[in-house]
Amino acid sequence: MLEIVVNIVFLLLSLALVLSFVRLARGPTLPDRVVALELLVSITVGFIAVHTIASERANFLDVAVVLSLTAFLAAIGFARFLERGGHRDD
Amino acid sequence: MIELFWEVVTSALLLIGGLLMLVAALGLVRMPDLLTRMHATTKAGALGGGLTVLAVAVHFGEAEIVARALAVMTFIVLTAPVAAHAIGRASYFVGVPLWEGTVKDELKGRYDAQNHQLHSSDEAAESARRPDARPPEH
Amino acid sequence: MTVFLWNLLLAIAWVGVSGNFSEVNFAFGFLVGYGILAVASRQIEGGARYVRKVPKVLKFIAFFAYDLIKANMVVAYDVMTPRHLMQPGVMAIELDASEDMEITILGNLISVTPGTLSLDVSSDRKVLYVHAMYMGDEERLRADIKALEARVLEIMR
Structure with missing residues (x-):
């Protein structure tokens, strides 16, 4: 049963990845793209989790730890940059 | 029997997590303005990521993997609202437009563009804008 | 502690x-x-205080988890159905909380609850600006947030 579920979840996550990439490409403002990037990271962490279960190897979990931390730093950095007067229409 | 139980729990967590992330991505595409998009992504996205990682912890049940999975979960769940606040504030500050269906905006005009102060009422914002105004105390 | x-x-x-x-x-x-x-x-x-507080914290977690699931359903429904039912808006909420820590926790809890997103605190820490997706029943939303604040203060003080 778990194998079927893993495949279904891979499918769901791939769809989510494509959708958030649409928002990343379309914008229209920089904050929109930042939000899309953040969701991309969440989905990537989800992918890593599902892959860990599918392959029974936990090596990739460390990547998930680092990703979840750096995504936060990136969001804060972008917010600072915006408030200090960066361009906002790209 | 016990193994089957844990397998069901893992599958359920994975499915709910995946569905939540799909909902988040759908909301990201479908919602009309930035703040409503953030409603969809920050909660459903973070919760979905947290649940899939929790599924890993349940599936393996070994101390070192559980510890790492819990670390990822805590990071995601703790940082999501803070990042949402930072981006929401910054986007409002630079004037990203709100959706035309927005019914009310009590924050409008209360930011001070010069010194990044946020006033608590329209009167305070007005008096700070006057030329003879004293700088706000911290 | x-x-x-x-x-x-x-x-x-x-x-x-x-x-x-x-x-x-x-x-x-x-x-x-x-x-x-x-x-x-x-x-x-401080023992008596701790003994009193633990059940309150547990009750709060249960209450908050229920809130979280319910609100997530509402937002998910709105995302998936073709018409937007939402009436978003920004409202100012007068704070009873005064400490930085209390405001931080309240703001994060509001952000985590689907349907509401705390944007910013005024520089004099009197007002919290919240973006809400469903402003149709504003009084009730305000009352909900004030109830959440009361629970947070009960635990923190």
Whole structure:
């Protein structure tokens, strides 16, 4: 049963990845793209989790730890940059 | 029997997590303005990521993997609202437009563009804008 | 806080004494430790306060988890159905909380609850600006947030 579920979840996550990439490409403002990037990271962490279960190897979990931390730093950095007067229409 | 139980729990967590992330991505595409998009992504996205990682912890049940999975979960769940606040504030500050269906905006005009102060009422914002105004105390 | 550490130490002692290193046994040890602290609370500085607070925290977690699931459903429904039912808006909420820590926790809890997103706190820390997706029943939304604030203050003070 778990194998079927893993495949279904891979499918769901791939769809989510494509959708958030649409928002990343379309914008229209920089904050929109930042939000899309953040969701991309969440989905990537989800992918890593599902892959860990599918392959029974936990090596990739460390990547998930680092990703979840750096995504936060990136969001804060972008917010600072915006408030200090960066361009906002790209 | 016990193994089957844990397998069901893992599958359920994975499915709910995946569905939540799909909902988040759908909301990201479908919602009309930035703040409503953030409603969809920050909660459903973070919760979905947290649940899939929790599924890993349940599936393996070994101390070192559980510890790492819990670390990822805590990071995601703790940082999501803070990042949402930072981006929401910054986007409002630079004037990203709100959706035309927005019914009310009590924050409008209360930011001070010069010194990044946020006033608590329209009167305070007005008096700070006057030329003879004293700088706000911290 | 120190009493909480005592409680953790008692739980670890329980796990060590019973020789069973599982999570369930740790939770049981925590419960035993809590029982011991409840009996001995008058002897310890801050003990009575801690003993009173733990059930409140647990109740708060249960209440908040329920809130989280319910609100997530509402937002998910709105995302998936073709017409937008939402009436978003920004509202100012007068704060009773005054400490930075209290405002931080309240703001984050509001952000985590689907349907509301805390944008910013005014520089004089009197007003919290919240973006809400469903402003149709504004009075009720305000009352909900004030109720959440009251619960947070009850735990923090």
